Amino acid sequence: MNYTYPQTTIDALAGELRGILGERGVTTDLAMREKASIDGAKLSPVIMEQLPLGLADLVAFPATADEIVQAVGAAVRHGVSITPRGKGTGNYGQAIPMPGGLVLDVSRAKGILDVGDGYVTAEAGATMIQLETAARAAGQELLMYPSTAQSTIGGFLSGGSGGTGSIEHGVIAQGDFVIALDVVHAVPNPELIHVEGPEAQSYLHNYGTAGIIARATVKLEPLREWRAFYASFPAFEGALSIIRELGQVAPTPRLVSADLPMLAAALPVDAAIPAGRASLRAILDVAALPAATALVEQAGGHVEDVRGGPQAVIKLSMISYNHPIEWLQKAHPDTYFHVEVAGDALIERIDEVHAVYPGGMLHIEAQRDYPIGQLAGRYESKAEVEAGLERLKNLGVRVHNPHQWFVDFEVQRTKDLAAVTDPFRLLNPGKLINDEEQPHGLMSVKAQR
Numbered sequence: 001m002n003y004t005y006p007q008t009t010i011d012a013l014a015g016e017l018r019g020i021l022g023e024r025g026v027t028t029d030l031a032m033r034e035k036a037s038i039d040g041a042k043l044s045p046v047i048m049e050q051l052p053l054g055l056a057d058l059v060a061f062p063a064t065a066d067e068i069v070q071a072v073g074a075a076v077r078h079g080v081s082i083t084p085r086g087k088g089t090g091n092y093g094q095a096i097p098m099p100g101g102l103v104l105d106v107s108r109a110k111g112i113l114d115v116g117d118g119y120v121t122a123e124a125g126a127t128m129i130q131l132e133t134a135a136r137a138a139g140q141e142l143l144m145y146p147s148t149a150q151s152t153i154g155g156f157l158s159g160g161s162g163g164t165g166s167i168e169h170g171v172i173a174q175g176d177f178v179i180a181l182d183v184v185h186a187v188p189n190p191e192l193i194h195v196e197g198p199e200a201q202s203y204l205h206n207y208g209t210a211g212i213i214a215r216a217t218v219k220l221e222p223l224r225e226w227r228a229f230y231a232s233f234p235a236f237e238g239a240l241s242i243i244r245e246l247g248q249v250a251p252t253p254r255l256v257s258a259d260l261p262m263l264a265a266a267l268p269v270d271a272a273i274p275a276g277r278a279s280l281r282a283i284l285d286v287a288a289l290p291a292a293t294a295l296v297e298q299a300g301g302h303v304e305d306v307r308g309g310p311q312a313v314i315k316l317s318m319i320s321y322n323h324p325i326e327w328l329q330k331a332h333p334d335t336y337f338h339v340e341v342a343g344d345a346l347i348e349r350i351d352e353v354h355a356v357y358p359g360g361m362l363h364i365e366a367q368r369d370y371p372i373g374q375l376a377g378r379y380e381s382k383a384e385v386e387a388g389l390e391r392l393k394n395l396g397v398r399v400h401n402p403h404q405w406f407v408d409f410e411v412q413r414t415k416d417l418a419a420v421t422d423p424f425r426l427l428n429p430g431k432l433i434n435d436e437e438q439p440h441g442l443m444s445v446k447a448q449r
Contacts, residue, residue: 005080005100010057013078013102017060020070028058036103040091043326045337045379046403047093053405054098054430056083063108065123065182065214069192072184072212075102081426082186084208086125086155089148091322093405094159094207098430104212106154113215115140119179121217124154129314131218136310140220143169143177147321149314154213157181157204164283164317167366168252173205173409182215185421202417205409209432210418226254227308228316229282229292230272233301236260239280240347240364242295246282247366249291254283254313256366257320263361263376266331267319272305281320283313324363325374335359337379338402339389342372345396352395356388370398407432 010028017026027033036059041047057080062068075082081101088095097103110125115138120131128145131153135141144165146156157178162171169175180196183203192214195203203211233239239258247256257280259267264279273279280301284292293303307316319327325338336359346353346364354360357377364373377388382403389399407414411432418425418432 005057009078009080013074013080014058016074016078017058017071020074021060021062021067025061025063025067026058027061032059033057033103036085036088036105037097039085039088039093039095041093041096041405043091043322043329043338044093044403045334046382046385047405049382053093053096054083055100056097056103057100059103059105061105061108064111065109065192068104068106068109068124068212068214069184069190071102071104072186073188073190075104076186076190076424076426077188079424079426081429082212083428084154084158084212086152086158087127087148087150089151090155090159092402094428094431095155096405101426101429106212106214107152109214110152114217115220118220119217120220121180121215122153123215124213125152127152128156132310132314135220136223138220139223141223143175143219143221144172145317147317147319147323149317153216153218157213157216158208159205161205163321164255167247167254167256167368170368173201177218178204178216179219180217181213183211183421184214185211186424186426187421202410202413206407206414207428207431209407209422209428210414211421212427224251225286225308226310226313227284227286227289227306228312229284229289229306230270230304230316231280231282231296231301232272232274232277232304233280233296233299234277236278236362237350238299238301239278240350242299242301243280243347243364243366243371245295246280246292247368247371249284249288249295251285251288253285253288253292253366255317255320256280256282257324258364259324260361263324263328263363266327267324268327272307274304281316283316320365322374325376328361328376335378336376337385338374338376339385339392340372340400340402341375341392342367342398342400343370343396346371346373349395349397353392353397356391356395357384405431 033056083097107125109123112122114121146163181200182192359378
């Protein structure tokens with residue numbers, strides 16, 4: 001998608017935005033526009049082959065929810081597209097402004113407005129670490145947060161799925177994590193629209209294509225005493241053999257993940273992740289440590305370390321989910337890709353799963369219903385990626401091809417909502433598309449992420 005806005009339109013919008021946000025709240029500087037036009041798409045060699053996918057004409061930095069409202073209204077009145085952005089930690093191009101236009105960077109709108117009994121309310125740019133810290137100060141904690149814990153609450157709710165805490169609480173778009181949202185529709189004179197319950201769910205995981213999240217209220221639970229638990233095994237099969245049982249110990253863990261020796265070797269150097277051994281890492285309630293230790297030792301493993309404190313727990317979170325693949329790519333540049341996988345076949349047919357892609361390596365996570373993970377392989381071509389997805393399906397593996405940027409969750413619901421909330425189709429264009437517009441050959445078989 002390519003579109004060139006008249007320079008007079010961009011200049012006029014920039015002028016209006018400066019009147020709203022101040023001189024430092026708007027930029028047309030090329031380096032700043034380039035920085036605001038990329039996200040974590042480098043994780044996907046398929047998408048990297050297609051970059052650049054768009055360049056912002058200008059970037060705005062609202063510092064409050066009210067300024068987000070005013071900035072959206074200004075862009076709509078000038079007929080300029082709006083691509084919302086948090087910290088830009090999304091992995092697959094969802095924050096890339098395909099038609100150019102305005103990138104609305106909400107990361108300065110980071111106020112935490114209220115911490116109450118069982119909830120926290122914050123503006124869209126507040127980071128998950130900020131929210132967790134504020135909750136802990138009140139003797140509470142978030143139900144879940146993503147492995148990229150420095151991401152914003154707006155970005156997580158718009159583009160994320162689950163993370164640390166999902167074993168117990170599921171994923172954001174299918175659970176009760178979100179209590180309420182204040183959203184902005186793409187109309188000439190917008191207001192903050194307050195939505196709760198099922199109505200709020202309609203704005204989750206759709207990349208801001210049906211409304212931009214300006215504030216969010218999410219659930220908290222009583223603070224528990226967590227430990228970062230590190231174990232190792234002579235071979236990956238030892239870790240696999242207990243991944244489901246470890247995810248079911250009581251009290252429920254916040255996270256359980258494991259990697260082969262080579263994948264573990266790509267992680268940051270840590271004495272608790274010894275070379276040449278498969279690594280198993282978990283965030284456990286202190287009361288679950290005896291049961292977890294017994295499981296590890298019965299399976300031939302060794303507990304390497306148990307660490308306390310919120311920093312140790314956050315650090316372990318950030319080497320889970322997609323992060324081991326990112327570290328693998330750093331260790332072996334231009335070599336590896338991954339697909340998202342789920343199901344018991346990841347354990348029961350692991351050798352066949354690994355054989356699907358050359359150099360196949362599974363990073364696995366315990367979840368409520370079945371294990372999930374990221375299967376890495378050496379990248380050859382998009383066609384080989386797609387052919388491998390079919391082979392995985394034939395093994396009974398649930399698969400999701402992450403090498404695309406369009407909405408693939410509750411698509412019709414989002415289209416129906418966007419018809420009302422985005423009548424001029426200005427919200428993140430290129431991400432909410434018709435089936436016939438999808439890039440040729442890309443599959444989307446939804447797994448729990």
